[in-house]
Amino acid sequence: MKTYDIALIPGDGIGKDVTESAWQVMRAAAKRGGFALDGKRFPWSCAYYLETGAMMPPDGIETLRKFDAIYLGAVGWPAEVPDSVSLHGLLLPIRKGFTQYANIRPHRLLPGVQGPLRSDGFDILCIRENTEGEYSGAGGRVHSGTANEVAIETAIFTRAGVERIMRFGFEQARARRNKLASVTKSNAQKHSMVFWDEVTREIAKDYPDVEVSHYHIDAMAARMVLAPESLDVIVASNLFGDILTDIGAAIQGGLGYAASANINPDRSAPSMFEPVHGSAPDIAHLGVANPIAAIWSGAMMLEHLGERHAAAEVMSAIESITAQGIGTIAGKDRTETITRAVLAALN
């Protein structure tokens, strides 16, 4: 039987609850699909950090490398461990270390979910550059603590980096409705964003069948609220993609429904799948976290592994329970209730 090795990093807080839920569903889908998922759990988290002084062992990345995919719940426990440690010690090193340069997030309303907008007919795929740009980490300060203090933060865009995310975006657009929106702020950031626009125009020549639009980030943010149904594939930089995918999560009803994949398209290293939400310390261990974003992220993992039929079955199961009003109202249904309903719908 075909077997995939999956590294599971439940992480902190509700990350643990939703990982267990998603994992049960993925395993059930595998069973139906005639393949096996072999999971190995890693306790890497803020608790692990408080014990060992690191979010993961020094050879953590090497350990993960041999897996077919990584599934992550959520990391962060800000009261005790600063975000700079938890994120820069685990989440971001995996994204960058495995060249998971495409962060993909689907935004659409599940049946039965009432979003904040009056409009409900949208189906957007946001593709965020995940390894460089505004989150490169370059910068520093002079004259610390004086009236003359200056801090700078440098966004770094490479041709290879922009080319590969744009190519990935165009391929995704081809697999959907042949529409791609590229997002910049080239009227105010004339070095980085004008460069992004130039590279986009060059790559676009290889995809004459895809209709390309160019938006400024401010206009796109407004458009996602005012006319989301006019959008399809969106490609944006690390920061702009980060912002737009939170707007996407908002219009689809909140972080409880926002799934994501950090993809290494060349498959030279594993990809990672995670719900967009955080560890939510306030509701951790109460059994009330909504696992739908986590299960949806699991479906994205199955799809990436090539198990399209199983992925589609999981999505249908999610949609059939939300259509019945299960998991559609924040805090109403327990994690376990939702998980059982999805499992029942699957079988």
Add this chain to the structure above:
Amino acid sequence: MKTYDIALIPGDGIGKDVTESAWQVMRAAAKRGGFALDGKRFPWSCAYYLETGAMMPPDGIETLRKFDAIYLGAVGWPAEVPDSVSLHGLLLPIRKGFTQYANIRPHRLLPGVQGPLRSDGFDILCIRENTEGEYSGAGGRVHSGTANEVAIETAIFTRAGVERIMRFGFEQARARRNKLASVTKSNAQKHSMVFWDEVTREIAKDYPDVEVSHYHIDAMAARMVLAPESLDVIVASNLFGDILTDIGAAIQGGLGYAASANINPDRSAPSMFEPVHGSAPDIAHLGVANPIAAIWSGAMMLEHLGERHAAAEVMSAIESITAQGIGTIAGKDRTETITRAVLAALN
């Protein structure tokens, strides 16, 4: 009679239509209020650029300096003049040249206007840093046109720059409901945004009566869509404020209702008032532009000049006509109809 000298820059496209409309209303309010507005029109625009080779004359800034305030319609005619010329040749030099470091934008639904959200009870004041940060213009490229090309864009934050916008924000919060939200992305931009957080915490000590919250830009973008009623004064950097104010414009029904002020709080130079919308070449000269954002911006100008009563009268007039359904549906009422209705409501 007290007389204010106002520089009017109608600019391009619908900028001209809405400036005329707002100016008629401001003059009427002045008449009622027992003061005078003396307007001088400047034809600086893309048309002016095509004729003269510059968006404004070399001594443009010096000419404007002696006015009590500047009123701008909109600039830009992208088909013939690149944004880099129109914006960097007029709008941005005025903002920076006159140290208009606080860009203020109110976001609330006018009565009778249906926004895109199901929720309608919000009243937000966005304050955007307007002179430095991510739009500093610093950066460059190496290895142009080669596979090895790299572009960088450097955000520059100075202590004086962050301090003054934060103080301004705290003062505004005091004049409202003593709540201030500071927006950063300090978990991913550890130089600039950690600095912003530090300065904010220091300034906050001088305003113990104001409740401060810290948000990441992605979370704030989502919050403006999911729970705008939980927000009051928001202070953000140039880029983050730019994005959030477009979301604000979206939730208040669109750019037709988004007013703004570029304030020099020290009054060492004139402030500038402008609707947030652009020149909208597609509907220019058709007489269908909605002048409400422009009139609202005029009210902000009157307020800044110290004519609070007149400003409040203009706002009441706007609200009374939108409550009657005038100017509340895009394209339904002509610019002139709306202007006349506001004038009638004022008298």
